[in-house]
């Protein structure tokens with residue numbers, strides 16, 4: 001049973017029946033899934049939902065599926081962690097990381113959109129699925145496609161990061177590298193979808209794919225105790241994710257599940273591919289396609305399909321859009337890693353660096369709660385860090401060699417730890433504890 005009403009054109013408002021299509025037949029505007037929200041509200045209870053399994057599918061009534069055959073039932077419900085050490089570094093009061101770098105199964109938020117799209121592909125009776133990808137989507141379609149018995153055909157720019165190529169082919173998925181940028185790959189995929197009738201998740205299944213991103217928003221609200229943050233910072237490629245988190249928050253407000261508080265949406269891009277940021281800053285809202293050149297390959301979409309709507313979401317929320325250089329992206333990755341122990345890819349570096357920039361500029365007030373959406377895992381983009389990697393000593397397996405390399409420094413830091421712990425609670429070592437009463441516990 002489904003509360004989906006149909007596919008509504010975001011431009012002319014025409015409503016089409018549910019099917020594998022993404023574009024309005026009347027005006028070529030993008031299609032969006034619409035729901036009978038009254039029906040959902042009557043049958044779905046916020047508190048009942050909290051006892052469901054911890055995956056994105058706990059919000060299944062708000063996802064555009066018809067049957068019970070859910071593919072990827074384990075995806076989502078990633079941690080929302082309070083990031084006090086990063087907050088201190090940035091000089092803000094309350095900061096949270098939504099950590100989709102540890103999503104299942106392929107370590108990015110794309111696992112969510114693929115789970116919905118493949119569930120839909122199965123409903124439509126499709127046997128081959130694929131995508132046009134900047135990397136993470138390829139990984140997610142490959143892993144879930146293979147696991148659920150689809151034939152796969154995945155198209156990417158041929159020169160992607162090695163980890164994203166291997167992280168696709170390892171599953172046995174069919175990968176095709178295209179000599180061209182993402183926008184050319186995407187155009188080719190539209191033709192392929194028409195010709196072969198395959199389910200290309202971000203092409204002819206795009207309206208369903210996009211709905212999967214709403215679950216990031218539901219989870220953030222639930223994990224904050226059914227509250228919405230005052231600020232949310234999100235990186236943008238095609239611009240879908242940020243608009244869908246906004247849609248999720250709007251739905252929760254409509255249901256009365258959260259207070260009707262305003263969230264400012266802040267959009268983040270790399271300076272080497274910033275068409276949405278430019279559209280927000282120049283006030284036009286019109287996307288002027290660019291040729292991408294940035295280490296944030298997963299965000300390198302020069303002509304973003306949802307760019308116009310992302311810019312509108314940001315502007316209407318009173319948020320800001322900002323871009324950062326490749327060097328700032330690397331700094332952002334290191335800052336998050338060294339404060340919170342979270343290793344994100346270049347896209348997450350963009351998010352952290354833009355947040356830092358907006359806070360420093362006073363665009364995000366230091367006293368209001370902020371959520372950073374971290375969308376991908378650092379192990380996939382280690383090339384970006386290689387040139388500035390920290391050196392470390394390599395020694396012979398002998399104590400003298402260790403002492404020569406780090407020993408003196410280490411020994412002095414150990415004795416200061418002991419000294420400070422005995423200063424903290426003098427004589428507190430329990431009598432049976434190792435070292436109790438011995439001179440090593442005395443301050444010196």
Ligand SMILES: *Cc1c(COP(=O)(O)O)cnc(C)c1O
Pocket residue numbers: 108109110136137235236237238239240241242298299345347348375376377
């Ligand atoms: C795809 C992707 C994004 C952006 O998603 P859009 O919905 O296209 O804006 C952000 N981060 C990572 C890691 C991605 O792979």
